[in-house]
Amino acid sequence: xxxxxxxxxxxxxxxxxxxxxxxxxxxxxxxxxxxxxxxxxxxxxxxxxxxxxxxxxxxxxxxxxxxxxxxxxxxxxxxxxxxxxxxxxxxxxxxxxxxxxxxxxxxxxxxxxxxxxxxxxxxxxxxxxxxxxxxxxxxxxxxxxxxxxxxxxxxxxxxxxxxxxxxxxxxxxxxxxxxxxxxxxxxxxxxxxxxxxxxxxxxxxxxxxxxxxxxxxxxxxxxxxxxxxxxxxxxxxxxxxxxxxxxxxxxxxxxxxxxxxxxxxxxxxxxxxxxxxxxxxxxxxxxxxxxxxxxxxxxxxxxxxxxxxxxxxxxxxxxxxxxxxxxxxxxxxxxxxxxxxxxxxxxxxxxxxxxxxxxxxxxxxxxxxxxxxxxxxxxxxxxxxxxxxxxxxx
Amino acid sequence: xxxxxxxxxxxxxxxxxxxxxxxxxxxxxxxxxxxxxxxxxxxxxxxxxxxxxxxxxxxxxxxxxxxxxxxxxxxxxxxxxxxxxxxxxxxxxxxxxxxxxxxxxxxxxxxxxxxxxxxxxxxxxxxxxxxxxxxxxxxxxxxxxxxxxxxxxxxxxxxxxxxxxxxxxxxxxxxxxxxxxxxxxxxxxx
Numbered sequence: 001x002x003x004x005x006x007x008x009x010x011x012x013x014x015x016x017x018x019x020x021x022x023x024x025x026x027x028x029x030x031x032x033x034x035x036x037x038x039x040x041x042x043x044x045x046x047x048x049x050x051x052x053x054x055x056x057x058x059x060x061x062x063x064x065x066x067x068x069x070x071x072x073x074x075x076x077x078x079x080x081x082x083x084x085x086x087x088x089x090x091x092x093x094x095x096x097x098x099x100x101x102x103x104x105x106x107x108x109x110x111x112x113x114x115x116x117x118x119x120x121x122x123x124x125x126x127x128x129x130x131x132x133x134x135x136x137x138x139x140x141x142x143x144x145x146x147x148x149x150x151x152x153x154x155x156x157x158x159x160x161x162x163x164x165x166x167x168x169x170x171x172x173x174x175x176x177x178x179x180x181x182x183x184x185x186x187x188x189x190x191x192x193x194x195x196x197x198x199x200x201x202x203x204x205x206x207x208x209x210x211x212x213x214x215x216x217x218x219x220x221x222x223x224x225x226x227x228x229x230x231x232x233x234x235x236x237x238x239x240x241x242x243x244x245x246x247x248x249x250x251x252x253x254x255x256x257x258x259x260x261x262x263x264x265x266x267x268x269x270x271x272x273x274x275x276x277x278x279x280x281x282x283x284x285x286x287x288x289x290x291x292x293x294x295x296x297x298x299x300x301x302x303x304x305x306x307x308x309x310x311x312x313x314x315x316x317x318x319x320x321x322x323x324x325x326x327x328x329x330x331x332x333x334x335x336x337x338x339x340x341x342x343x344x345x346x347x348x349x350x351x352x353x354x355x356x357x358x359x360x361x362x363x364x365x366x367x368x369x370x371x372x373x374x375x376x377x378x379x380x381x382x383x384x385x386x387x388x389x390x391x392x393x394x
Numbered sequence: 395x396x397x398x399x400x401x402x403x404x405x406x407x408x409x410x411x412x413x414x415x416x417x418x419x420x421x422x423x424x425x426x427x428x429x430x431x432x433x434x435x436x437x438x439x440x441x442x443x444x445x446x447x448x449x450x451x452x453x454x455x456x457x458x459x460x461x462x463x464x465x466x467x468x469x470x471x472x473x474x475x476x477x478x479x480x481x482x483x484x485x486x487x488x489x490x491x492x493x494x495x496x497x498x499x500x501x502x503x504x505x506x507x508x509x510x511x512x513x514x515x516x517x518x519x520x521x522x523x524x525x526x527x528x529x530x531x532x533x534x535x536x537x538x539x540x541x542x543x544x545x546x547x548x549x550x551x552x553x554x555x556x557x558x559x560x561x562x563x564x565x566x567x568x569x570x571x572x573x574x575x576x577x578x579x580x581x582x583x584x
Contacts, residue, residue, distance in 0.1 A: 014510045020517040025533055025561070059514065066423050074437055075415050078444045082411075085449040375473075 008044055013051035023055045084365060135188035135340075139164070141174050142181060154185060155196040158216045174215075184212045187228070189340030192319075197224070201242065204231040204317050207338050231317050248297065249282040271295040272313040321360040328354045328377045335373075339366050349390070354378075411448055418460060421539060422467050428495055428534065431471055439470035461545045464535070468549055495527035495534070532561050 013019045022030040038045050066074075136147035139154065139162065152166040161174040162183070174183075187193045187205045195203045198216045205211055209228025217223075222242040234242045234253050242253040248269050253276070271280050273289040280287050280295050285302065289295055294305040294313075315322040323331065329350035332343055356377040363369045367383060374381050380391040406414070419440065426436035443466035447459070454462055522530060532550060535541045536557075543561075544554035552560070 011510050015513045015517075017517055017521075020514060021521055024518065024521060025536075055514070058511070059518070066420060070437075071416075071419055074419070074441060075412070078415070078441055078448070079411075081441065081445045082448045085445060 008047055010047060010051045010054055013048060014055065019051065020055075023052065023059070081368075084363070084368075137188065137191055137193055138184075138186040139173070140184040140186065144174075146173060151192050153194040153196070156183075156198045156213070156215055158198050161215070181215050182212055183215060184210060186210045189337060192317075197222075199237065199242075200235040202233040206230065206316050208340075229316070231314055249280055252279045252281065253277075269295075269297045270313075272308060272310065274310055274314065315359070316362070319362045321362055322358075323360065323376075324357050325355040326357070328352070328356055328379070331356065331360070331373065331377065335366075335369065338362055339369075341366065343388075405451070405453065406448065414447070414459060415444060418463050421460075422463055425464065425534075425539075426467060426471060428531070429468075429471060430495075431474065435471070435474050439467055439474060442470050443467045460539070461541055461548075464539070464541065464545075465549055495531040529560055529563070532557050536561055 018030070018033065022034055034048075038048065136149045137152055139146045139148070141162070146164075148164065148166060150166045150168065152164050155163045155165075157163070160172055163170065163172045165171075185193060185195060185205065187207060187209045189208045191207055193205045195205060195211060195213070197203065197213055199222060201222070203211065203224075206229035209226070209230060211228075211230065212225040214223075217240065220240060222237070222240055223245060224243075225245045227247065230244075232244070244251045246269065249271070251271055269282075271278070271289065272294050273291050275291050278289050280289060282297055282302070287295060287302070287304065289304070290306070292307050292310060294308040296303050296305070309322075309324060311322045312324055321331075321334065327350075329346065329352075332346045332349055335341070336343055354377065358376045360369065360372055360376055363372075370381055370383065370388065373379070382389045422440050422443070423436055426439060427433075431439070443463055446466055447454075447462065525533065528550065532546055535546045535549065536543070541549075542554070543557045547554040547557045550557060550560075
């Protein structure tokens, strides 16, 4: 047991190894030691308690260096993310429901012409993001234009005109219009929309897409025009085939459902069939696709690939980009189109020829997407205002 | 969207979220720094774990919340570490591999005599220097964060019993030069 002592002061305990160890790791043995100590020297109890208090006051292990300001900034960031996640959760449910009803998918993609200049590589490269003017989703009927600033579902009915719903609420527009009128929906970059046509056919319109459709399908064909990318769930009606016209091709549904898209510029056309049967016509050429076939037409000609992984082509509907050994440069180009931003200098990425595989969630917040991309593509990035510095790890 | 007095996915009100955040943010930050992560990485990881907590519908009692946050933070940090080998203080994170867990000793100097301060610091440094990083982490979590052995085991990738042994080994190691305590230890074996 401890040596005989007279009344000790606080300092004595603070300088005792047994005391410091006890305060650091109050093991059963040390607890017993000190309770025996107090039993033996009850007059020390008060001093010992003072020493314990002092020790707790002054000794800090790994003290936080976070200022109140940093703490409150971080909390604001967390609150903003929480809110955005909550909004997304609501939206996801809709997507799952929609997915279950989809039978056929065909997609047309656009290549973006590359700027052919190279930049010296350094460890860190800056990407300057230029935000192009943001636009609303527009519904054009005759000479009238209605704008929507959030993702919107449009439903066309012969009786009620066009009804719309988005997070701001629902509305009925153009209830009394001529049946033959051609309407146009223009979805800008960074947004998506859903369109239910008069026959019940459902279209998902990807960012940067324009679709022209009638209020009611008259005649012996159901025809719409598309520039951009859509995913379609077509209601079957053999007597009245459904045809999607794009700049370079037309896709005709034989049977149930299909999806088509065409950005119309100097790119390529891709059609992917999930289920059912479609016929792709381009000039004099006509091809029938089987499920999981990828039709691709570009400057060099037409090619059909069998058994493609469908998720790579249809995942955009869930705001999810599934990539498999995709060039990181192409991903950046995709993000440019999706978010309507311009990455200056991304040829440094092109130079690495790096590919990546995985799922990229296309958040409404570009920074969140960059964060995910940095993991997927094994790059580091740091954002400073409108400039993103990236570092390609080896 | 009004969240001030409305319950959301997590079932927590805005006030409750804020309280939880204020209660744990310092400990979490300290823990991240002790594991040798940089400030920005710690901030990002802390952001992620709170977002996860506030957007998940799992129900946590208040004592489980702390453990949930610590475990989520460590998992996030390990993710960050794996994709950024520059922070290579550990060669691996397998349970049998040691890594550094550093505890900064900070004895506030305005309310303690200079001599006492130096002595206390010296003693703590001495005690900690005998420990491995893993032992330091276990002891920090056990005695400064009051997590249970089982919870620490989960964090360190080992069983609660192994943590008990780990902490015990750590303590008995620093006890080797302390005969009085060692004797007591022998006398009070359960």
